[in-house]
Amino acid sequence: MSSLRSITLATLTKDIRLEWRSKDAINSMLFFSLLVVVIFSFSFDPNAEESRQIAGGLIWVAFLFAAVVALNQTWARELRNQVLDAYRVSPAPANALFMAKVLGNFILVSLLEALMAPLFMIFYNLRALGPAWQLIPVALLGTWALVVNGTFFAAMSLRTRSREIMLPLLLFPISIPAVQSMVEATRIILTGDGAARFWIVLLLTYDVVFTTACLALFETVLQAE
Amino acid sequence: MKKAFPILTVLTALLLAYAFYEAIWIAPMERTMGDVQRIFYYHVPSAWTAFLLFFVNLVASVIYLVRTNARADAVAVVSAEVGVVFCTVVLVTGPIWARPVWGIWWTWDIRLTTTLVLWLIYVSYLVLRRFSDSSQTPKLAAVLAIFGALDVPLVYFSIWFFRTQHPQPVIGGGGSIDPRMLHVLLINWLAFSCLALLIGWARYRLEWLQREVEEAQALESLLGDHGSSPPAASAKHPLDKSHGTVGSQ
Numbered sequence: 001m002s003s004l005r006s007i008t009l010a011t012l013t014k015d016i017r018l019e020w021r022s023k024d025a026i027n028s029m030l031f032f033s034l035l036v037v038v039i040f041s042f043s044f045d046p047n048a049e050e051s052r053q054i055a056g057g058l059i060w061v062a063f064l065f066a067a068v069v070a071l072n073q074t075w076a077r078e079l080r081n082q083v084l085d086a087y088r089v090s091p092a093p094a095n096a097l098f099m100a101k102v103l104g105n106f107i108l109v110s111l112l113e114a115l116m117a118p119l120f121m122i123f124y125n126l127r128a129l130g131p132a133w134q135l136i137p138v139a140l141l142g143t144w145a146l147v148v149n150g151t152f153f154a155a156m157s158l159r160t161r162s163r164e165i166m167l168p169l170l171l172f173p174i175s176i177p178a179v180q181s182m183v184e185a186t187r188i189i190l191t192g193d194g195a196a197r198f199w200i201v202l203l204l205t206y207d208v209v210f211t212t213a214c215l216a217l218f219e220t221v222l223q224a225e
Numbered sequence: 226m227k228k229a230f231p232i233l234t235v236l237t238a239l240l241l242a243y244a245f246y247e248a249i250w251i252a253p254m255e256r257t258m259g260d261v262q263r264i265f266y267y268h269v270p271s272a273w274t275a276f277l278l279f280f281v282n283l284v285a286s287v288i289y290l291v292r293t294n295a296r297a298d299a300v301a302v303v304s305a306e307v308g309v310v311f312c313t314v315v316l317v318t319g320p321i322w323a324r325p326v327w328g329i330w331w332t333w334d335i336r337l338t339t340t341l342v343l344w345l346i347y348v349s350y351l352v353l354r355r356f357s358d359s360s361q362t363p364k365l366a367a368v369l370a371i372f373g374a375l376d377v378p379l380v381y382f383s384i385w386f387f388r389t390q391h392p393q394p395v396i397g398g399g400g401s402i403d404p405r406m407l408h409v410l411l412i413n414w415l416a417f418s419c420l421a422l423l424i425g426w427a428r429y430r431l432e433w434l435q436r437e438v439e440e441a442q443a444l445e446s447l448l449g450d451h452g453s454s455p456p457a458a459s460a461k462h463p464l465d466k467s468h469g470t471v472g473s474q
Contacts, residue, residue, distance in 0.1 A: 224361035
């Protein structure tokens with residue numbers, strides 16, 4: 001157990017340090033989601049009263065697309081210099097590597113959301129009419145849902161041709177219930193129309209089910225070569 | 226086994242002809258919907274067959290992951306492909322029926338949406354198989370099939386709650402059905418299952434032959450490169466080594 005934690009921590013710090021020095025992923029994600037926000041505000045009138053209704057969808061679609069940018073880079077780094085092959089033959093547990101990657105992406109996407117959410121609020125003139133604190137569990141659980149499956153499918157699409165295209169093709173169909181829960185919960189909180197509890201529970205269920213499945217099957221995917 | 230194939234072909238043709246006759250001429254006319262309702266005899270059996278095939282795909286995928294059996298993988302490919310075809314039939318015949326009856330082509334009803342998401346998941350499964358060219362494709366595809374199976378109940382739940390929150394025109398669930406209609410429906414389902422089995426069987430043989438050809442070609446190029454005597458292992462059936470060494474490495 002302690003080796004699992006120390007390997008996870010070591011890989012995580014390495015990834016964060018690399019990201020801190022290059023800032024490749026976070027910069028491209030930030031700019032990408034900024035572009036999405038601007039394009040959305042041309043497509044849908046942000047001043048309309050209905051913007052509160054659709055804002056949840058817009059926010060999460062923007063984050064979903066931006067997250068794919070980061071997720072695609074997750075494993076590409078390890079392919080250079082055959083790091084992944086080295087990892088495969090080492091006795092380190094596969095799940096430690098997986099957890100490190102998931103946590104790294106989670107931190108990255110959460111940071112993106114923390115930076116972009118205020119901008120959304122300003123552009124769309126939003127103010128939560130429901131309990132605003134519930135947005136935090138929705139954001140955390142939703143981000144985890146995207147990132148845990150995204151990291152897993154990114155590892156799967158490593159073995160395919162045109163892997164950058166492959167990741168969204170695999171990730172989006174599976175993520176439909178999670179995206180729907182995030183969007184609905186956000187919409188309910190923003191409009192103050194009903195209770196978001198069901199959606200938060202559904203998100204939690206989604207997270208538990210797929211985190212378990214990922215941890216159970218990651219070794220198979222990592223060794224598949 | 227090879228003799229059974231033409232028998233099944235004839236049986237399927239007869240069953241389909243009989244089921245068609247029953248559905249068009251024998252089944253009673255539905256009182257409010259009229260003849261449009263007869264698409265029901267194609268829509269529902271296709272849906273049942275598609276779901277059955279997706280279930281077969283899941284079972285075959287799990288068997289493949291546990292045993293690494295190449296035959297289980299071939300069954301998984303075939304059931305996913307044929308399942309997507311039948312699911313497409315469902316998604317096409319549904320709107321054709323819905324337009325005159327509901328007045329709309331599509332509604333985000335629980336069954337429609339779940340079927341659509343299932344179709345999307347299995348299309349992504351087939352895309353993965355097409356795009357991945359390593360020898361480990363079966364393993365990755367099997368993992369994806371398990372993820373898809375885990376996803377379906379969550380989709381169902383989310384739409385169920387979504388739609389109970391926002392009332393919509395919903396299909397009259399739980400209505401009773403005329404026993405004669407049920408009879409025709411079951412005959413059609415039997416015919417469609419036979420058709421699925423027939424297509425699946427043909428596709429399975431094709432898949433297997435293709436793998437044998439690929440294996441033989443790989444072996445040939447290997448022997449051609451080295452010019453040495455064939456290895457002893459080639460005497461056995463190359464695919465029975467149960468190690469996913471299918472295709473070019």
